[in-house]
Amino acid sequence: MKITDKPKRTKTKQYATGEEVLRKLVNKHEIVNKILEYRQLKKLKSTYVDALPELINMKTGRIHTSYNQAVTATGRLSSTNPNLQNIPIRTERGREIRKAFVPRDEHHVLLAADYSQIELRIMAALSQDEHLIDAFRKGLDIHAATAARIFGVSLEEVTSDMRRKAKTANFGIIYGISAFGLSERLSIPRKEAAHIINAYFEQYPAVKSYMDSCIHDAKALGYVETLKKRKRYLPDINSKNAVVRGIAERNAINAPIQGSSADMIKIAMINTFKALQERKLQSKMILQVHDELVFDVLKTEVEEVKEIVREEMEKALPLSIPTIVDIKTGDNWLEAH
DNA sequence: AATTTCACG
């Protein structure tokens, strides 16, 4: 439509129209927002509303996913046919879909138990950064605590904007972020993003040296590993192509963190299943979504199951800092969140 | 069959 001078192209030379591209064009033409809204509705309808009812099992009257144990590079599970690890939650219309996931009958509730900030906790434990460890031991709001440190203010002086930036930085760090990436995500100048990253590593110096050591180990050994010694091989770590090498370096930083989190929840799943069996409970573990377990719980068993699940998840793979699990119940999956 | 887009952690 000629609403931008240098339209972005995909690698096959077509016009790129992904969400990030379109969002930069919303002020150029009134149709752009309408396209974004249309896309969202189309996605939700085709992927969930239309597809899921087709997958109801004739015998059980329920839908059953398949969990794949040997697909991902990091040790996570993946879920197919249908994928129940990407059920919507972020938008209001998406949340309507999540409400459709309900307990087996009126005598049951759904119980959702999720690890709180698990990847940041693992990064604290792996890096042994004293300030990050200290924040978790004190039970602080980790994004606010990070904001206070990187912006040099007291906890009380942290504004919502400072916290938002620190939160994005925290997630970015786990992925091996660049100043460019952070600036894009926060819509701030690259210089400011670079300052935030510099401040982050000044305030959490052991995080910086831990990340450097991940890359160093990958170059020396050809792989990195998780807390439970799961390896990810990184054959591109010494590539002469800077782009290819950069991806491998970010993998070297991220894989031990994401993979150790997967180690932890897998151990928790085994031990929780055993504990429910040993106590002859009828409640069932029904879903895993990377840092969350969902149970179909007999109402009379709620308190006992809650205790067991918290205990088994929190003690599955002890770190040098507390592991916290948040638990909620509800009459549908959204309410249990 | 490959690519693009977008849903989740």
Add this chain to the structure above:
DNA sequence: ACGTACGTGAAATTA
């Protein structure tokens, strides 16, 4: 000069 945050899977579109 160049590209630029990790891990997935499904549906629609393009080749």
